[in-house]
Amino acid sequence: MKKTQITIDIELDENHVPERMTWNAEDGGVEKEETKATMISVWDDKKKEALRIDLWTKDMPVDQMKMFIHQILLSMGNTYERATGEEDVAFWLEQMAEEFAQKAAIKM
Numbered sequence: 001m002k003k004t005q006i007t008i009d010i011e012l013d014e015n016h017v018p019e020r021m022t023w024n025a026e027d028g029g030v031e032k033e034e035t036k037a038t039m040i041s042v043w044d045d046k047k048k049e050a051l052r053i054d055l056w057t058k059d060m061p062v063d064q065m066k067m068f069i070h071q072i073l074l075s076m077g078n079t080y081e082r083a084t085g086e087e088d089v090a091f092w093l094e095q096m097a098e099e100f101a102q103k104a105a106i107k108m
Helices: 062-084 087-103
Strands: 006-012 018-025 030-035 037-044 049-056
Touching: 018 037, 018 049, 037 062, 062 087
Parallel strands: none
Antiparallel strands: 006 018, 018 030, 037 049
16 A cells, blocks of 8 residues: 655744745655645544644735635535535535635635
8 A cells, every 4th residue: 555645844933823834745746835825624534523724824915815715615616526426516616616706805
């Protein structure tokens, strides 16, 4: 069985706020790529709940955070459709993402 790793290195300031983050994905050819934000979700099968880690650096621009969230919402629709085959719900998620983009003033 092959194993691989994806790692995120986080440099914190004196108040434990992320200042700099880099990530590595050896199989994907990513090495010490800088990022301003990350969101990780894992499924706890015993508790039947999602566990999350949301981090962003203190210099992450708000407009880019809005775009990041918008793209995550769009990708959730794609993931949902691949996982369930339910095109109608995936389409609804896509519409919700577009409404978010308008309300967040990143799309007119």
